[in-house]
Amino acid sequence: HIPEGMSFQEAATLPVFGVDAYHYVDQARIKPGQQVLINGAGGSIGTFGVQIAKAQGAVVTVVDLAEKHEMLRSIGADEVIDFTQEDFTQNGVKYDVIFDVVGKCPLKKALASLKQNGCYVTANPSGWVMMNAKRLEKKTGHQILFQPSENHKANLAGLLKLMADGKLRTIIDRSFSLEQVPEAHRYVESGKKKGHVIISLPEETSLR
Numbered sequence: 001h002i003p004e005g006m007s008f009q010e011a012a013t014l015p016v017f018g019v020d021a022y023h024y025v026d027q028a029r030i031k032p033g034q035q036v037l038i039n040g041a042g043g044s045i046g047t048f049g050v051q052i053a054k055a056q057g058a059v060v061t062v063v064d065l066a067e068k069h070e071m072l073r074s075i076g077a078d079e080v081i082d083f084t085q086e087d088f089t090q091n092g093v094k095y096d097v098i099f100d101v102v103g104k105c106p107l108k109k110a111l112a113s114l115k116q117n118g119c120y121v122t123a124n125p126s127g128w129v130m131m132n133a134k135r136l137e138k139k140t141g142h143q144i145l146f147q148p149s150e151n152h153k154a155n156l157a158g159l160l161k162l163m164a165d166g167k168l169r170t171i172i173d174r175s176f177s178l179e180q181v182p183e184a185h186r187y188v189e190s191g192k193k194k195g196h197v198i199i200s201l202p203e204e205t206s207l208r
Contacts, residue, residue, distance in 0.1 A: 021048035032057025040102035171195025
């Protein structure tokens with residue numbers, strides 16, 4: 001059931017992007033005060049991931065375009081990095097957890113930016129990552145996580161609890177009509193969207 005006060009547009013983001021974010025962040029077993037970096041934080045999974053990590057007590061650094069930084073700070077980001085100006089793997093900072101939402105950071109570079117016994121999580125693993133994860137875990141002592149969620153009901157319940165506690169909200173950038181789906185795809189593919197893009201159907205639309 002949709003929680004009281006939540007719109008259908010907001011609710012539509014939860015079963016996929018919200019559930020995925022909750023699953024991947026929860027896997028990392030974040031402890032209060034730990035340093036967490038989220039690469040690709042300004043999108044659908046990332047905006048949820050920032051808030052979930054903050055709710056678990058993390059100090060969160062985000063990586064995304066500069067035009068998304070104000071929004072990311074508004075949902076709890078402590079530090080912001082513009083990937084067009086700075087490579088976080090080269091700044092000498094070590095993190096307890098790196099959540100690579102987009103899967104674009106080379107794994108070896110990401111592992112080198114982790115503290116001892118750190119955790120690397122990705123929602124978009126390449127075949128190379130999946131094939132080499134166990135070998136690199138043994139070699140580096142880091143944990144590498146990429147398995148998709150299998151317990152959607154529990155993850156959704158966790159999301160709703162955070163929302164009820166005022167610790168999580170949905171960021172919706174734009175809403176498009178069904179006729180504007182091609183335009184919506186072009187906007188998403190531009191990489192500029194902040195949070196979610198919604199396709200809204202007219203109330204009289206009947207899907208059979």
